[in-house]
Amino acid sequence: xxxxxxxxxxxxxxxxxxxxxxxxxxxxxxxxxxxxxxxxxxxxxxxxxxxxxxxxxxxxxxxxxxxxxxxxxxxxxxxxxxxxxxxxxxxxxxxxxxxxxxxxxxxxxxxxxxxxxxxxxxxxxxxxxxxxxxxxxxxxxxxxxxxxxxxxxxxxxxxxxxxxxxxxxxxxxxxxxxxxxxxxxxxxxxxxxxxxxxxxxxxxxxxxxxxxxxxxxxxxxxxxxxxxxxxxxxxxxxx
Amino acid sequence: xxxxxxxxxxxxxxxxxxxxxxxxxxxxxxxxxxxxxxxxxxxxxxxxxxxxxxxxxxxxxxxxxxxxxxxxxxxxxxxxxxxxxxxxxxxxxxxxxxxxxxxxxxxxxxxxxxxxxxxxxxxxxxxxxxxxxxxxxxxxxxxxxxxxxxxxxxxxxxxxxxxxxxxxxxxxxxxxxxxxxxxxxxxxxxxxxxxxxxxxxxxxxxxxxxxxxxxxxxxxxxxxxxxxxxxxxxxxxxxxxxxxxxxxxxxxxxxxxxxxxxxxxxxxxxxxxxxxxxxxxxxxxxxxxxxxxxxxxxxxxxxxxxxxxxxxxxxxxxxxxxxxxxxxxxxxxxxxxxxxxxxxxxxxxxxxxxxxxxxxxxxxxx
Ligand SMILES: Nc1ncnc2c1ncn2[C@@H]1O[C@H](COP(=O)(O)OP(=O)(O)OP(=O)(O)O)[C@@H](O)[C@H]1O
Ligand SMILES: [Mg+2]
Numbered sequence: 217x218x219x220x221x222x223x224x225x226x227x228x229x230x231x232x233x234x235x236x237x238x239x240x241x242x243x244x245x246x247x248x249x250x251x252x253x254x255x256x257x258x259x260x261x262x263x264x265x266x267x268x269x270x271x272x273x274x275x276x277x278x279x280x281x282x283x284x285x286x287x288x289x290x291x292x293x294x295x296x297x298x299x300x301x302x303x304x305x306x307x308x309x310x311x312x313x314x315x316x317x318x319x320x321x322x323x324x325x326x327x328x329x330x331x332x333x334x335x336x337x338x339x340x341x342x343x344x345x346x347x348x349x350x351x352x353x354x355x356x357x358x359x360x361x362x363x364x365x366x367x368x369x370x371x372x373x374x375x376x377x378x379x380x381x382x383x384x385x386x387x388x389x390x391x392x393x394x395x396x397x398x399x400x401x402x403x404x405x406x407x408x409x410x411x412x413x414x415x416x417x418x419x420x421x422x423x424x425x426x427x428x429x430x431x432x433x434x435x436x437x438x439x440x441x442x443x444x445x446x447x448x449x450x451x452x453x454x455x
Numbered sequence: 456x457x458x459x460x461x462x463x464x465x466x467x468x469x470x471x472x473x474x475x476x477x478x479x480x481x482x483x484x485x486x487x488x489x490x491x492x493x494x495x496x497x498x499x500x501x502x503x504x505x506x507x508x509x510x511x512x513x514x515x516x517x518x519x520x521x522x523x524x525x526x527x528x529x530x531x532x533x534x535x536x537x538x539x540x541x542x543x544x545x546x547x548x549x550x551x552x553x554x555x556x557x558x559x560x561x562x563x564x565x566x567x568x569x570x571x572x573x574x575x576x577x578x579x580x581x582x583x584x585x586x587x588x589x590x591x592x593x594x595x596x597x598x599x600x601x602x603x604x605x606x607x608x609x610x611x612x613x614x615x616x617x618x619x620x621x622x623x624x625x626x627x628x629x630x631x632x633x634x635x636x637x638x639x640x641x642x643x644x645x646x647x648x649x650x651x652x653x654x655x656x657x658x659x660x661x662x663x664x665x666x667x668x669x670x671x672x673x674x675x676x677x678x679x680x681x682x683x684x685x686x687x688x689x690x691x692x693x694x695x696x697x698x699x700x701x702x703x704x705x706x707x708x709x710x711x712x713x714x715x716x717x718x719x720x721x722x723x724x725x726x727x728x729x730x731x732x733x734x735x736x737x738x739x740x741x742x743x744x745x746x747x748x749x750x751x752x753x754x755x756x757x758x759x760x761x762x763x764x765x766x767x768x769x770x771x772x773x774x775x776x777x778x779x780x781x782x783x784x785x786x787x788x789x790x791x792x793x794x795x796x797x798x799x800x801x802x803x804x805x806x807x808x809x810x811x812x813x814x815x816x817x818x819x820x821x
Contacts, residue, residue: 262722263719263723286725289723289725292723293723294719300717300719302717302720302739304738304739313724313735314724314725317726318724318725318730363723366724366725
């Protein structure tokens with residue numbers, strides 16, 4: 217991603233952002249509210265369209281070509297702050313709808329794969345419930361499993377735990393840590409600094425549409441180079 | 456399955472509050488002087504009215520009579536008029552000795568519809584063959600001309616079967632059109648959006664009778680010579696389109712209630728526009744607007760009377776025509792009550808079914 221800019225109307229949300237992420241790398245993005253973190257990762261899978269600069273995912277350019285967008289999206293998984301499960305489908309159907317409809321997988325194989333990932337996120341017994349009958353933490357784990365069923369190579373997380381109660385945050389973070397240990401490339405927007413410290417290869421601080429600092433977690437937390445990072449960390453760690 | 460799990464979870468029941476019929480009566484009817492007074496007045500009026508109705512409709516009524524004179528001598532209702540005239544009211548001008556075909560048609564229709572509304576039958580492998588069989592059977596019965604059945608042109612159709620055909624046809628054709636119009640109106644493509652808006656707004660602004668007039672009298676002028684589209688079909692499609700314009704606005708409301716996150720989740724699974732629409736968005740939107748859709752479906756049932764403009768008599772207009780008979784004319788109230796009862800049965804069945812579906816939706820059964 218290089219020199220990417222995006223405007224909402226006349227408001228510039230992303231300001232010439234350049235960023236390169238290697239296969240297998242885990243990157244945590246943090247920064248104050250409204251700094252453009254969500255916009256950044258939503259641009260990567262075209263939920264938002266960038267207006268300037270280039271984005272390449274696995275060497276494929278993200279442009280208006282429907283084919284390229286589909287190719288890029290098929291290697292990306294996305295987890296949202298508000299889960300966005302399909303409320304009219306059971307947990308199992310939420311997990312199989314992508315593989316059967318998009319990948320033309322046989323129902324039986326898709327269900328097998330779905331149960332495999334439900335066991336991974338440790339809620340196989342909820343397969344036949346509806347999303348709204350689950351706790352927030354369970355819903356978010358279903359959402360993670362739903363993305364994994366599409367066998368993505370890169371997972372994007374947009375504040376996956378900020379809509380959850382403290383007890384549930386841990387179960388979701390545990391799932392994400394396991395995912396990281398399996399070698400998945402991950403870009404995670406989060407304010408969970410503990411997670412950043414233990415899992416991330418790199419931590420990025422965004423402010424006002426700019427990447428202010430990018431460093432390894434040790435470096436980032438103990439010797440931040442920028443004044444902006446220091447004030448942000450002070451604020452966050454005070455709580 | 457999910458439901459019973461929930462129930463088991465809360466096996467302990469809430470404490471039973473003091474209750475009983477007297478307590479309930481006291482709370483709702485006699486809790487103050489004013490309310491007690493009101494209760495007594497309303498009760499008196501109700502009893503008086505019910506007594507009058509009972510006398511008129513049952514005690515003093517004439518049920519069978521050899522002629523209208525017996526009715527004129529009685530003080531109560533003349534149900535004999537229905538015994539006398541039920542055939543032309545129910546079946547219109549369809550040849551008298553062929554009425555058994557219509558009875559069979561109604562039986563097939565009701566069976567098919569009731570089966571289609573039962574969740575156990577909601578499988579393509581059941582619904583599609585069943586409807587093909589039913590439509591074929593009903594077409595053969597109505598038209599005849601094969602298997603030794605005399606041919607009956609649409610111009611002789613009438614009564615309840617005609618009402619049923621118009622109603623079912625307009626809902627079956629109308630719903631898909633409504634969905635397309637609603638989607639078109641929210642489409643990212645300006646052409647689709649523009650067409651839908653113009654279509655919906657122009658047809659909604661015109662009375663149905665005008666649309667029917669155009670379909671019957673003006674539309675044929677645009678057809679190439681020699682080509683003819685059956686009048687009844689034209690009427691059905693016109694009612695369908697009119698119904699669709701209203702229904703489209705209801706469905707649009709349902710679509711608007713779907714949060715953006717649903718589209719985004721579908722997009723991130725790489726689903727196409729139509730996959731997202733058919734599998735994610737519409738199922739949720741239609742559930743949301745079910746009560747409002749039921750409204751328009753019930754209204755559509757009553758629009759069928761407009762076939763009168765091509766000289767066909769549905770059940771309501773057939774009654775008007777039948778009651779021109781000078782011998783029985785004065786007992787038109789009874790005849791109309793009979794027709795009202797038939798509409799009421801269908802209408803109530805529809806709204807009760809819709810309410811049942813809503814409750815299924817609420818517990819996540821469908
Ligand atoms: N659809 C939109 N239209 C207009 N402005 C928007 C839109 N989405 C976001 N913005 C604005 O863009 C800016 C960046 O938004 P973004 O959601 O990327 O921030 P964020 O860093 O994710 O913040 P948060 O931590 O609150 O999620 C904010 O000022 C927001 O108000
Ligand atoms: Mg955000």
